[in-house]
Amino acid sequence: MNQEMKQYLSPVWTHLTEILVERGEGIYLYDTNGKSYMDFTSGIGVTSTGHCHPKVVEAIREQAGQLIFGQLNTVYHKPLFELIGQLRRVVPPELDRFFLANSGAEAVEGAVKLAKQATGRTNIVVFQGSFHGRTHLTMAMTTSKTVYRTRYQPLVAGIFVAPYPYAYRYGWDEETTLAFSIEELKRLLKSQSAPDETACIIVEPVLGEGGYVVPPSGFLKALREICDQHGVLLIADEIQSGFGRTGRYFAVQHEEIVPDIMVMAKGIASGVPISCIAYRGKLDDRWLRGSHGGTFGGNALACAAAAATIRVIRGEKLAENAAVRGKQLLNGLRRLQKDCRRLGDVRGLGLMAAAEFSQNGKPDEEAAKTVSRAAAEQGLLLLTCGTYGNVVRWIPPLIVTEEQIGEALRLFASALKRLY
């Protein structure tokens, strides 16, 4: 591989490491020297079934030899219907219409377009710390860090920001935080975006890029009630939290609420780009035919990979594994927290876990960076997140075993020693 070519890459990309990866298998990545790394980033939550799961690889190989692309405005194809069949088994049954696209941001854009046409209203409510993508609309809906919007102004108008119930950051208990967030949302609907102008409220059921925050129980139910009261559509952005990640197929299922629209991507196809909008069929007649679409969405190869991924998630009970391994991970991190004053908070749901670093009550980005760098040197890849970059996020493939979590915790414990 010619490293000289690196100079021609756009520097707009940031890079966690300089690893030149050659292949992946299960939870491991291997570089060109054969060195292995535990990939606890899952490519930012994508490789849910691990790298190159044999059943997914087989499905892609077989499909590539049959039909790579069948354009959906032009024809139908078999993998499309296989995928819809698999989605029907895991997506809440009330969401009985599906639209396919290629990336998370594209799905969010489509969901908002649907909400606007279906309600005839213009405004969108998002939450503080949200990440919904990097396109022109979705960056305006993203409030996790200014870097995603700086010098791209003016942004799309009509987007209003309500507080996410982030108890640790506010320094309050969960009940107080929940009451505050809901009250502020109601105030926003009174003071800034009138309900009859508000098309949708879009929420990450577990906040992702904004810090891996699990909201207090009752939050999603309260949003559902507010939406029902005002005819506002509730959109769940399950792009990072979906497909078994949190121990259920979708994070909204922990609170047993059903959104009106749900967007999915990342873990849906083990790495082949595809995303999906699921919505209530009653919205159909208000989404004008031909007013949304795209060339590549629902291509045969990606559909085959997604159908195989969902089959693996169901067949190997990976959501159940995420729940059990997630508990092991949180218990292990909490044990380590006892000996590390700068590790201020440990939280998570399933295999979406956070270790937040603070010092003197202030976000400690340096600690998160030092620890994630030290972990990478020892062969454990971990990403950071949060507005202040002070959260180490744990997002391993859902196939991770007890031994592998144990090994990752040992490496993390050793990385934490760099702080002293």
Ligand SMILES: Cc1ncc(COP(=O)(O)O)c(C=O)c1O
């Ligand atoms: C919750 C959430 N929504 C949307 C997106 C955007 O997805 P994509 O990068 O595929 O456009 C992401 C990506 O990190 C995400 O985590």
